[in-house]
Amino acid sequence: METNQTVPNDQVAQDLDRQINDLVDEAKKINQEIDAVGEKAKKEMDVIESEVDESIMKVEKIYSDLDQIEKEAGDEFDKLMLEESEDLAGE
Amino acid sequence: MATSPENISPRSENPNNANEAVSSMSVPMSIENRTSFNEMSPGGKGIASRIYEGLYKIPGISQIVGKMEIAYNQYWADKHEKKAAELKGEMDADNMRVGVLDQSKAEIESFIESLKQQNMPGTESLQIKLKEIERQKMEILNKKDESQSKFEAKDSKVKLYTNKRDAIADRLIGHYDEKIHPMEKELERLQTCKDRLELETAVMNARHDELSNKMQEAEQRKAKLEEIYRTIGYSDKEIKKDGTISMLAGQLVQGRERIRMDKEILAGRRDEINKKIAKVDAKANPYRDKREKFARVKEGRPLNMEVATRERGTVFEGDETINVRTREWKGGASVEASAEEGFEKRPNVKVLIFGWNEYLKKKFGKATKSLVDQADFLKVTKLRENSDMSQENFKKILKAYYKFKKVSINDFKGATDAFFEEIKNKPSQPEEQLKGEDNEEERLDQEVARRQAAKEAANSASQPEEQLKGEDNEEERLDQEMARRQAEKEADVTAQQPEEQVKVEDNDEESYDQYVASQEGKKTA
Numbered sequence A: 001m002e003t004n005q006t007v008p009n010d011q012v013a014q015d016l017d018r019q020i021n022d023l024v025d026e027a028k029k030i031n032q033e034i035d036a037v038g039e040k041a042k043k044e045m046d047v048i049e050s051e052v053d054e055s056i057m058k059v060e061k062i063y064s065d066l067d068q069i070e071k072e073a074g075d076e077f078d079k080l081m082l083e084e085s086e087d088l089a090g091e
Numbered sequence B: 001m002a003t004s005p006e007n008i009s010p011r012s013e014n015p016n017n018a019n020e021a022v023s024s025m026s027v028p029m030s031i032e033n034r035t036s037f038n039e040m041s042p043g044g045k046g047i048a049s050r051i052y053e054g055l056y057k058i059p060g061i062s063q064i065v066g067k068m069e070i071a072y073n074q075y076w077a078d079k080h081e082k083k084a085a086e087l088k089g090e091m092d093a094d095n096m097r098v099g100v101l102d103q104s105k106a107e108i109e110s111f112i113e114s115l116k117q118q119n120m121p122g123t124e125s126l127q128i129k130l131k132e133i134e135r136q137k138m139e140i141l142n143k144k145d146e147s148q149s150k151f152e153a154k155d156s157k158v159k160l161y162t163n164k165r166d167a168i169a170d171r172l173i174g175h176y177d178e179k180i181h182p183m184e185k186e187l188e189r190l191q192t193c194k195d196r197l198e199l200e201t202a203v204m205n206a207r208h209d210e211l212s213n214k215m216q217e218a219e220q221r222k223a224k225l226e227e228i229y230r231t232i233g234y235s236d237k238e239i240k241k242d243g244t245i246s247m248l249a250g251q252l253v254q255g256r257e258r259i260r261m262d263k264e265i266l267a268g269r270r271d272e273i274n275k276k277i278a279k280v281d282a283k284a285n286p287y288r289d290k291r292e293k294f295a296r297v298k299e300g301r302p303l304n305m306e307v308a309t310r311e312r313g314t315v316f317e318g319d320e321t322i323n324v325r326t327r328e329w330k331g332g333a334s335v336e337a338s339a340e341e342g343f344e345k346r347p348n349v350k351v352l353i354f355g356w357n358e359y360l361k362k363k364f365g366k367a368t369k370s371l372v373d374q375a376d377f378l379k380v381t382k383l384r385e386n387s388d389m390s391q392e393n394f395k396k397i398l399k400a401y402y403k404f405k406k407v408s409i410n411d412f413k414g415a416t417d418a419f420f421e422e423i424k425n426k427p428s429q430p431e432e433q434l435k436g437e438d439n440e441e442e443r444l445d446q447e448v449a450r451r452q453a454a455k456e457a458a459n460s461a462s463q464p465e466e467q468l469k470g471e472d473n474e475e476e477r478l479d480q481e482m483a484r485r486q487a488e489k490e491a492d493v494t495a496q497q498p499e500e501q502v503k504v505e506d507n508d509e510e511s512y513d514q515y516v517a518s519q520e521g522k523k524t525a
Helices: A007-090 B015-023 B031-038 B042-057 B060-071 B074-117 B123-231 B236-241 B243-299 B311-315 B339-343 B349-364 B374-381 B391-404 B415-424 B431-460 B465-469 B473-496 B512-524
Strands: none
Touching: A007 B031, A007 B042, A007 B060, A007 B074, A007 B123, A007 B243, B042 B060, B060 B123, B060 B243, B074 B123, B123 B236, B123 B243, B123 B374, B123 B391, B236 B243, B349 B374, B349 B391, B349 B415, B374 B391, B391 B415
16 A cells, blocks of 8 residues: 555554455455355255255156056046946846 | 935936036046946946036045045945845745745645545646646746846845955055055155255355354454554545455455355255255145045045144145345445454354263263264264354254254253253353463563563664664564554454544554554553
């Protein structure tokens, strides 16, 4: 920082400049850490989401199978009931 | 569920309406079955349409239960019983007739025998009568045999239908069970993912808080340095325009913004994942319900539609509200934490785990299964043992960790709160460490005083500056330390005694040494 201060103030200013520079470095490190944490969180989320999606896919497949099982059983019940109805009517 | 034939409207009694009844049904029926229906007799169609009538009102998802209920309805048994009773009546009547004929036959035979003993004529006509009775009896028995066959056939049919119905139901239940088990397993896995998600979120929040604190600390240090710049004569404009300070401000803003954005993104993703899980889990409940209903219908027990909500069903009930805690940053001052909080020495993870385990041992004995395995905890959470952490964040992570590890916290319900309450007011760092810091501060204060006195003496003696420079680098280091310590002290004094806030004059001629001396004097006073 340029200034027209007296020499002692210049020294102090230099000192302060150095501290400010240190602080800048520190802030940069914190930012790097924030980046790392963010990146790590993203990766973790990706892993969890991928596992969740995989499980959801499996569960949805099971639901679809169950629907199919129900449909087949429903058709069989229908067939049986129609047969029985006709049988009763014919007696 | 209104599938009982007793509730059937008169319209469906008419077989002519049967076609209309089934074709207009929202009940999905296979093409094959529709074709069969169309080929049925009017009577059969009438019965079928009556049977299906109630199924109109059943939502698609429960139609299989409705169909099963129809298949197991008492209606069929009643119908078959009615027919069987008719046949049974006919057979009984035939039996009676046969009995009457047998009795007549016996009487005639007895009469013939009597005539023969008395050597009287006329037995021939009675013999003819006997033959006639025998013929009638044979006819009746033949008819009875027919009825008997019909009855037996009917019984066989009923058994056949019962067996077929049970076979379909058993197959349905069996297939259901085969699928339900892996479904529950996958849903359990999703629950674990959800628990892991909660744990990750708690850990990430703690990490973000830790970084926010570091940011806050840096911001406060920046503010103090700026204040010192002002004291030695720099205007706010000059400070603001300074490249390094601008860069620092930029870094701090960037950091804050990045944390805010990361938190938002993570919260959004967590919300999205939770919604996905909740959606798929909610779909599982109707299947679970149906599986239970199948068994009940098959057992012929009355259905209780008011099924109590299972605990499982409540796991993913609704979405948890995800509060994204955004922070407003106003020119370097954190609005979230006070300055005291910002500089508060917080315990690290290792200390907290140790403390928690000790607390558990004290409360529940050493054998408690709830003790936290530090290595596992650090492995799962990916935290460093020396990571600073607020008690609040540790509490959240601990709860999420127990949930993830499937350890019920009911066993030590309230203990977590009690533990954190207990340690709330305790120093978070070992006392020795704190004492050590005090000593260091004292030493620095003494050094500051000594250097100050030396400088003043040098100034008063009008010694050339070269003389001061004669001191080695140690002096420079101490000067820096002095400035830093002074800045901190100034902040403390300012915070504690606002009324005595130092009014720094914008006097370029006032030296730093004088300022330091004046501050020292005030503090001593």
